[in-house]
Amino acid sequence: MVSTTLEEKLATVRFRPDEVPHITVDGEICKDCTLHSCVYACPANLFSLLSDGSIVFSHEQCFECGTCYVACNLEGAISWRYPGGGLGVSFRDS
Amino acid sequence: MSVSFDVVVVGAGPAGSAAAMVAARAGRTVLLIERGAYPGAKNVSGAAFYAPQVLEALVPRFWDSAPLERVLTRRAICFTSPSSSLTVDFKNAGWAERPYNAFTLLRPRFDRWLAEQAVAAGATLLCETVVDELIRDGSGAVRGVRVRRPDGDIEAGVVVAADGVNSFLAKQAGLRGELDSHDVSLGVKEVIGLDRSTLEERFNLSGDEGMTYEFLGSVSGGVSGGAFLYTNRESLSLGVIVQVSSLAERRVRPQDLLEGFKAHPAVAPLVRGGRLIEYSAHMVPEAGVRMMPRLYGDGLLVAGDAAGLCFAVGLYLEGINYAIASGWAAGEAAAAALDRGRTDAQALAAYQSRLEQGFVLKDFRRYRSAPRFVMSERLQNVYPGLLTGLAEQVLRSGPEPKRKLISVARAELARAGLPMSQLVRDLVDGGRAFAW
Ligand SMILES: Cc1cc2nc3c(=O)[nH]c(=O)nc-3n(C[C@H](O)[C@H](O)[C@H](O)COP(=O)(O)OP(=O)(O)OC[C@H]3O[C@@H](n4cnc5c(N)ncnc54)[C@H](O)[C@@H]3O)c2cc1C
Ligand code: SF4
Ligand code: SF4
Numbered sequence: 377m378v379s380t381t382l383e384e385k386l387a388t389v390r391f392r393p394d395e396v397p398h399i400t401v402d403g404e405i406c407k408d409c410t411l412h413s414c415v416y417a418c419p420a421n422l423f424s425l426l427s428d429g430s431i432v433f434s435h436e437q438c439f440e441c442g443t444c445y446v447a448c449n450l451e452g453a454i455s456w457r458y459p460g461g462g463l464g465v466s467f468r469d470s
Numbered sequence: 471m472s473v474s475f476d477v478v479v480v481g482a483g484p485a486g487s488a489a490a491m492v493a494a495r496a497g498r499t500v501l502l503i504e505r506g507a508y509p510g511a512k513n514v515s516g517a518a519f520y521a522p523q524v525l526e527a528l529v530p531r532f533w534d535s536a537p538l539e540r541v542l543t544r545r546a547i548c549f550t551s552p553s554s555s556l557t558v559d560f561k562n563a564g565w566a567e568r569p570y571n572a573f574t575l576l577r578p579r580f581d582r583w584l585a586e587q588a589v590a591a592g593a594t595l596l597c598e599t600v601v602d603e604l605i606r607d608g609s610g611a612v613r614g615v616r617v618r619r620p621d622g623d624i625e626a627g628v629v630v631a632a633d634g635v636n637s638f639l640a641k642q643a644g645l646r647g648e649l650d651s652h653d654v655s656l657g658v659k660e661v662i663g664l665d666r667s668t669l670e671e672r673f674n675l676s677g678d679e680g681m682t683y684e685f686l687g688s689v690s691g692g693v694s695g696g697a698f699l700y701t702n703r704e705s706l707s708l709g710v711i712v713q714v715s716s717l718a719e720r721r722v723r724p725q726d727l728l729e730g731f732k733a734h735p736a737v738a739p740l741v742r743g744g745r746l747i748e749y750s751a752h753m754v755p756e757a758g759v760r761m762m763p764r765l766y767g768d769g770l771l772v773a774g775d776a777a778g779l780c781f782a783v784g785l786y787l788e789g790i791n792y793a794i795a796s797g798w799a800a801g802e803a804a805a806a807a808l809d810r811g812r813t814d815a816q817a818l819a820a821y822q823s824r825l826e827q828g829f830v831l832k833d834f835r836r837y838r839s840a841p842r843f844v845m846s847e848r849l850q851n852v853y854p855g856l857l858t859g860l861a862e863q864v865l866r867s868g869p870e871p872k873r874k875l876i877s878v879a880r881a882e883l884a885r886a887g888l889p890m891s892q893l894v895r896d897l898v899d900g901g902r903a904f905a906w
Contacts, residue, residue: 378743421723467510470750
């Protein structure tokens, strides 16, 4: 199929997540955020805004692109580093 | 520190592998460090590889051994409105022969091959290894790198930061600040499989020849950016590349833009019947000289995307060639400085002079105003609509009397809400950015 859901897209990618999350989000800082740019900008849709206004994040299907920390509206909300050597995403056919 | 190399190159993308190859050929001990499981595992491009002469000078007749997809003989530029499109389709049969104009390729395969060339030249490749920090002496000069492994300190005469668009090393060294969301774009891409004969028939290709499409206008859903579709041997590489700030402001998701792009009437027939092979995402540095860091410091050189050396303006998206050219210059400058026994910033300044003399910095300086110009709202959304609107008025048929071109143009300008004076100003700005 040419038209695909994000789940179908992500299913084509090989991820070997680091046990220690390479990205962490500081919920306390996010409480003051009104724009939630991370939610829109992440190409793997890893940031979700809950109805109580808090953000949940999971690192397992991350492309390590960096878009979230560049787009983030508040200093210090996202701590970002690369996952351990050989871990994380491995593109094969791109 | 127990382990020591003359040159430590961080990142086995095209910039790093070129730097490692050149420094190793100059007789230096070289360590090429890559965090991925293999070179290319983390890397995404369209990918059309332009100015292949740059690589041919390093690896003669590289097309005999490099994993390439198709040799590009056709380039189409497509202006879009939501329901229509106007395409300029240029073909040059001569591009199928030496000196080739461009090739399509897939990065995980190509990067592996290029790193092997660096190894063949004598460099040591260390994969699955993240460089976390630069090691600096009391005066601040870079003396090595710290990798995320036990006993992870590695000493270096010169460190080449070829660590891509996010370059945490250039930032750590104080050569550049935080990335600005106006200066970088996010590319989301799919590789879609199509059997070879369907692909060649659909795109009118024969043998190994291939073509590229660049799309401007409504395909990026009102977000600043564009889209591409390139032919590989048995697949298409396609994607949308959009400014990060604009994505956040418009509150649209990149994957939805990608779906909208594939559904556009100009694109849907090209991808019909295809099967998704892999989805990927990566950032592109797009601001040219405006975002360029200082290119060298004491014991440190910055090359490729890490230095913002990606030429991304409108119809052009070229980074692999600039990465190879800048990596080459960095490898050469590092080896020459070591030969003279001095690796301070002044001794490494030859790197920048070399880039200024060659096409790399000439291109970036000449087109310095182009990135801002192409990201403007009018160029992104108004002009592509104006062009397709004009084409429609000229080509449509009906029982009304035909109007002459000038009156059609006036009416379309009015419909787009564009005063003639603005058009003239944009023509001058565009001319300054691209023509003179
Ligand atoms: C969607 C998209 C389409 C594009 N299309 C084209 C195109 O068609 N043609 C073209 O010429 N260019 C294109 N580009 C631009 C091109 O991809 C880049 O300019 C090019 O990859 C830059 O090469 P580089 O070697 O500088 O960086 P990269 O290719 O990013 O390589 C950096 C390497 O460093 C490694 N690394 C990073 N940090 C560390 C660390 N701390 N420790 C160890 N290793 C590390 C990474 O894993 C990676 O292998 C495109 C880019 C995108 C995103
Ligand atoms: S690095 Fe990219 S893929 Fe990973 S969470 Fe951030 S935006 Fe999403
Ligand atoms: S944009 Fe930054 S501060 Fe706002 S919700 Fe996302 S992570 Fe938190």
